[in-house]
Amino acid sequence: xxxxxxxxxxxxxxxxxxxxxxxxxxxxxxxxxxxxxxxxxxxxxxxxxxxxxxxxxxxxxxxxxxxxxxxxxxxxxxxxxxxxxxxxxxxxxxxxxxxxxxxxxxxxxxxxxxxxxxxxxxxxxxxxxxxxxxxxxxxxxxxxxxxxxxxxxxxxxxxxxxxxxxxxxxxxxxxxxxxxxxxxxxxxxxxxxxxxxxxxxxxxxxxxxxxxxxxxxxxxxxxxxxxxxxxxxxxxxxxxxxxxxxxxxxxxxxxxxxxxxx
Amino acid sequence: xxxxxxxxxxxxxxxxxxxxxxxxxxxxxxxxxxxxxxxxxxxxxxxxxxxxxxxxxxxxxxxxxxxxxxxxxxxxxxxxxxxxxxxxxxxxxxxxxxxxxxxxxxxxxxxxxxxxxxxxxxxxxxxxxxxxxxxxxxxxxxxxxxxxxxxxxxxxxxxxxxxxxxxxxxxxxxxxxxxxxxxxxxxxxxxxxxxxxxxxxxxxxxxxxxxxxxxxxxxxxxxxxxxxxxxxxxxxxxxxxxxxxxxxxxxxxxxxxxxxxxxxxxxxxxxxxxxxxxxxxxxxxxxxxxxxxxxxxxxxxxxxxxxxxxxxxxxxxxxxxxx
Ligand SMILES: Cc1cc2nc3c(=O)[nH]c(=O)nc-3n(C[C@H](O)[C@H](O)[C@H](O)COP(=O)(O)OP(=O)(O)OC[C@H]3O[C@@H](n4cnc5c(N)ncnc54)[C@H](O)[C@@H]3O)c2cc1C
Ligand SMILES: Nc1ncnc2c1ncn2[C@@H]1O[C@H](COP(=O)(O)O)[C@@H](O)[C@H]1O
Numbered sequence: 311x312x313x314x315x316x317x318x319x320x321x322x323x324x325x326x327x328x329x330x331x332x333x334x335x336x337x338x339x340x341x342x343x344x345x346x347x348x349x350x351x352x353x354x355x356x357x358x359x360x361x362x363x364x365x366x367x368x369x370x371x372x373x374x375x376x377x378x379x380x381x382x383x384x385x386x387x388x389x390x391x392x393x394x395x396x397x398x399x400x401x402x403x404x405x406x407x408x409x410x411x412x413x414x415x416x417x418x419x420x421x422x423x424x425x426x427x428x429x430x431x432x433x434x435x436x437x438x439x440x441x442x443x444x445x446x447x448x449x450x451x452x453x454x455x456x457x458x459x460x461x462x463x464x465x466x467x468x469x470x471x472x473x474x475x476x477x478x479x480x481x482x483x484x485x486x487x488x489x490x491x492x493x494x495x496x497x498x499x500x501x502x503x504x505x506x507x508x509x510x511x512x513x514x515x516x517x518x519x520x521x522x523x524x525x526x527x528x529x530x531x532x533x534x535x536x537x538x539x540x541x542x543x544x545x546x547x548x549x550x551x552x553x554x555x556x557x558x559x560x561x562x563x564x565x566x567x568x569x570x571x572x
Numbered sequence: 573x574x575x576x577x578x579x580x581x582x583x584x585x586x587x588x589x590x591x592x593x594x595x596x597x598x599x600x601x602x603x604x605x606x607x608x609x610x611x612x613x614x615x616x617x618x619x620x621x622x623x624x625x626x627x628x629x630x631x632x633x634x635x636x637x638x639x640x641x642x643x644x645x646x647x648x649x650x651x652x653x654x655x656x657x658x659x660x661x662x663x664x665x666x667x668x669x670x671x672x673x674x675x676x677x678x679x680x681x682x683x684x685x686x687x688x689x690x691x692x693x694x695x696x697x698x699x700x701x702x703x704x705x706x707x708x709x710x711x712x713x714x715x716x717x718x719x720x721x722x723x724x725x726x727x728x729x730x731x732x733x734x735x736x737x738x739x740x741x742x743x744x745x746x747x748x749x750x751x752x753x754x755x756x757x758x759x760x761x762x763x764x765x766x767x768x769x770x771x772x773x774x775x776x777x778x779x780x781x782x783x784x785x786x787x788x789x790x791x792x793x794x795x796x797x798x799x800x801x802x803x804x805x806x807x808x809x810x811x812x813x814x815x816x817x818x819x820x821x822x823x824x825x826x827x828x829x830x831x832x833x834x835x836x837x838x839x840x841x842x843x844x845x846x847x848x849x850x851x852x853x854x855x856x857x858x859x860x861x862x863x864x865x866x867x868x869x870x871x872x873x874x875x876x877x878x879x880x881x882x883x884x885x886x887x888x889x890x891x892x893x894x895x
Contacts, residue, residue, distance in 0.1 A: 443683045533717065
């Protein structure tokens with residue numbers, strides 16, 4: 311049996327209108343609709359493909375956060391994961407990566423997962439930290455930014471392609487157990503089938519107490535969150551499509567001779 | 573804590589990458605407020621030549637860390653070497669480029685040193701104490717982050733966050749041989765993506781397609797529009813390339829091409845930092861997006877809050893009228 315863990319984060323829809331909370335140290339989370347972090351969808355898809363290939367594979371999804379993140383765990387189950395677990399930390403979504411990794415590491419340390427997936431980054435906090443930290447805390451080899459992967463037939467190792475800058479790819483081999491963090495483009499996640507959605511609804515999600523790894527100091531602290539300053543002043547063109555199109559053409563015509571004479 | 577700032581250079585194929593000099597520039601900004609000493613580090617095999625190159629280009633004193641396992645990048649070996657070397661230096665700040673290599677080992681190093689990791693840093697602020705800036709929520713918000721008290725800060729600095737350092741004179745270089753154990757990670761080498769024929773840097777007008785187009789069929793509108801401009805090319809966000817709507821050679825951004833056309837039309841592109849680093853040098857940036865809060869409007873000169881599906885046909889008609 312191959313045991314796979316997928317770490318899933320609940321994030322607000324990126325098109326949300328974000329406001330700063332009263333304390334000024336996070337975005338206001340009330341009234342935001344949530345989704346599974348996009349990068350974690352790629353992880354789940356990759357895990358499900360391994361299950362299709364090797365059959366005796368068990369996929370567990372874990373998420374750290376308040377009760378409402380059960381919604382995203384259910385979505386992950388509907389994508390094809392077998393079971394879920396929620397580490398019940400009301401502050402789980404605001405906490406620094408080291409603290410989140412510490413909670414997952416402590417819980418996972420005796421579960422003997424063969425392969426752990428994280429997303430390259432969370433869409434809301436964009437830290438790129440949690441995966442590699444979790445690997446370090448569990449003393450696992452790790453590769454980030456993977457855009458292709460192959461587990462060997464004997465399931466003893468995994469060969470990953472990491473995407474570097476400028477179209478260069480690095481091939482790296484990790485002995486299992488290992489952790490990988492997934493970059494977009496590795497696959498096209500499937501839509502959940504109706505039968506899977508119904509099945510997922512019935513699965514009970516165990517609620518686990520938040521226990522950190524012993525002896526770890528806290529990590530990064532967020533002081534203040536605010537709206538970014540604009541670099542230049544953006545002039546917004548107002549009116550209906552035709553009016554705006556006309557106004558826009560006036561502006562860009564003055565800039566340079568841009569129109570083809572054909 | 574000694575106030576010391578360690579700048580870890582990135583190398584590829586035995587050459588120091590330019591991003592390392594920006595990193596040193598960022599280090600200098602920190603030291604100008606804290607007064608801390610700046611020291612460069614380069615990992616490799618052999619290490620002395622690398623250390624010399626970085627010392628010459630940056631003006632910093634540079635220490636090379638040498639071991640055969642460091643010849644090409646290997647996360648485990650990097651973390652091993654640095655967690656042996658760093659404690660003796662007792663720095664306050666460790667700077668690493670926010671690149672696919674940097675973000676691969678920096679968080680692990682921070683965990684190994686029980687320090688704080690501050691990632692994707694695009695700037696700093698000094699008001700009583702140093703704070704570091706990271707764009708979050710697709711660039712719609714900024715976060716000010718800082719290390720936990722009395723911990724070393726491992727900071728990944730975003731490319732473009734600082735100017736390259738200008739050395740007054742070359743720095744001193746030395747190297748130490750490291751004693752490293754075998755690892756469960758093996759670097760199997762590098763491959764280069766096939767370069768497409770498309771060179772976006774030659775275009776004067778780039779009409780760039782984003783996920784906001786909704787579906788691949790709507791690309792036709794983008795193609796028609798681009799066809800109406802002289803010396804134009806079609807650009808794309810990564811989301812569009814990932815979805816298979818356009819091949820990789822169209823991608824603009826951190827993992828695509830860096831462009832600076834006279835006119836950049838961002839159509840249904842949200843303005844994620846990884847896209848922005850590839851196009852903010854454009855002379856005139858026009859953004860069309862239904863979301864007035866989209867981060868693309870923070871860099872755009874002209875903003876159009878419209879549904880592309882209605883707006884693009886109107887724009888195409890108007891251009892045809894003038895011609
Ligand atoms: C390591 C790394 C490297 C990356 N490299 C790159 C890179 O090189 N280039 C790159 O682009 N990205 C890159 N990304 C991805 C980046 O973070 C974003 O995910 C990506 O840029 C989003 O593309 P998008 O703006 O097209 O899509 P989205 O973020 O989904 O934005 C779509 C936009 O369209 C708008 N919209 C929706 N419907 C309409 C409509 N009808 N009319 C008008 N507007 C509409 C929405 O309001 C939204 O703002 C990278 C990410 C990582 C982690
Ligand atoms: N609260 C969380 N619960 C579970 N996994 C998480 C959580 N936060 C982050 N992760 C994982 O870490 C990845 C990277 O997140 P980040 O370090 O925040 O950019 C995500 O894609 C998830 O896989």
